[in-house]
Amino acid sequence: MSSSIQSSSEAALWATYEAALNGPSEGNPFVDVTLSAVFMQGDKQIKTTGFYDGDGVYRIRFLPETTGEWSFVTRSNAGALDGVQGKLDVAPAKADHHGPVRPANTFHYRHADGTRHVSMGTTAYAWTHQGGALEEQTLASLAKSPFNKIRMCVFPKHYRYNQNEPELYPYEMLSKGRSDWPGKPFEGWSFDFERFNPAFFQHLEQRINDLAAIGVEADLIVLHPYDRWGFSRMTPAQDDLYLRYLVARLSAFPNVWWSMANEYDFMASKSLDDWNRMIEVVSDSDPFDHLLSIHNGFAPFDYNHPKITHVSIQRQDTSRALEWRLAHGKPISDDECSYEGDIAEDWGNISGSEMVHRFWLGMVSGGYMTHGETYYNDSETLWWSKGGKLTGESPARIAFLKRIVEEGPDEGLDPLPHTGRYRIMAAGGLDHVKLPDLISPMPGEEDWVPARIFYATAGQPHRYYLSYFGGNQPRELNVAVPPNEQYSAELIDTWEMTQTPLADSVKRGDVLHFTPKPYQAVLLKRIDA
DSSP states (O other): OOOOEEEOSOOBTTSOEEEEEEOOOSSOHHHHOOEEEEEEETTEEEEEEOEEOSTTEEEEEEOOSSOEEEEEEEEESSGGGTTOEEEEEEBOOOTTOOOOEEEETTTEEEETTSOBOOOEEEEOTTGGGSOHHHHHHHHHHHHTSSOOEEEEESSOOOBTTBOOOOSOOSEEEEEEEEEEETTEEEEEEEEEEEEEOHHHHHHHHHHHHHHHHTTOEEEEEEEOSOOSSSGGGOOHHHHHHHHHHHHHHHTTOTTEEEEEESSGGGOTTOOHHHHHHHHHHHHHHOTTOOOEEOOOSSSOOOTTOTTOOSEEEEOSOGGGHHHHHHHHOSOEEEEESOOEEOSSSGGGOBOHHHHHHHHHHHHHTTOEEEOOEEOOOTTOOOHHHHOOOOOSSHHHHHHHHHHHHHTSOTTOOEEEOBTTBOOOOGGGTOOEEEOOTTSOOOTTOSSEEESOOSOEEEEETTTEEEEEOTTOOOSEEEOOOOTTOOEEEEEEETTTTEEEEEEEEEOTTOEEEOOOOSSEEEEEEEOOO
């Protein structure tokens, strides 16, 4: 006899629809019972995977991409779950429901409904493992911040400044005992890696929904090396079981991104073949085409992998975004350019001004950036790991940058030549760059030019030019816009967060004068189009 359906939500465009069914609880339902559903609308069919949620309850989830009536039917090796039919009438999207973020215009991001996504990320790896009060404080801080993406781990994290036990574990506990974690004995627990703890995943889902409510994408780190519980050293079969369960539970959440790993190359137990297999498992299991990437420690992954949607990279020199664009033809997210803070580790003690500089340089070089904060306090509640409060100087300036970019071209900022020069990182092995045919070069700069540039420019040709000077401090700028076009000009102080008009109208060959100071930018906007 088939189970009856209990729908826990009304169906709406880009909102998670869920149906619950009662089924067998004996044995190990996580591995013994298979459940899937096919959702149908006309000729369109989408297959989703169901999952066991404990206490004899199974769930199937769906993320509608069109309005109107859909029907579905389940398939299962358990009779009570097989052949169950249902219907849902998908209403228009609710306010602020824009659907998953996906690549757009080659190097940028848009939501499924076409809304532009200017990705400004932050990092709080283990914030969902800290308990109610601190997690609520993290959400409150995020709601007031400019950040619309947060990098966060599914599994708990073991590292300096983060050695507390989580309140929940992802697997059923077997016993408490002594274990070895790469040669370092510790008092720990052993787990049954074939029996999940539904309460752990229910809590994670609640926090992902909380992020959606404040407009923040959850960039979920699926695996990571900072582990004393054994989650990073599961067998390939256990890894695949986990990945399929995770995707079955979360793929219908609109604000999820898949990050296969944080610093994948620090996980000695996983080979490149393992990573390629796991990328395929996640991509093939996700019917809703969420963004998918993998983050490196030292060695960048092969981001030309066809299932990888964007580059998620760790590099301090954010100007290399142009190099990565040329190499991979995908959106660039420099997800770890070091952290604003004061801890001993060199990656965690750059100044707020340096963080802001790296954001600006990365953006005008054609990428998107992710922030982190590591200021020490007595409770060792560092934002980069546990969340809590943002106390640094960079978030307000990043908000200023975000506003400028959002008010800029709808297509996004693309790197452009300026006065015939453009910065290319010497570390990338490129000494010269040929001038693109975007604007006419100045006299004497018609061909190959040295890449020893004083500043970088981004925007859209014939409309918008944003030139950032970084640590240089010129007192004047030769206007090098295309001939016979008129532009307004303003000076931007990236630290003081000011925009000062320089001229109502300038043309090619004019010279702008201003007080020299580091970390300024000039914005030229077309006025005669």
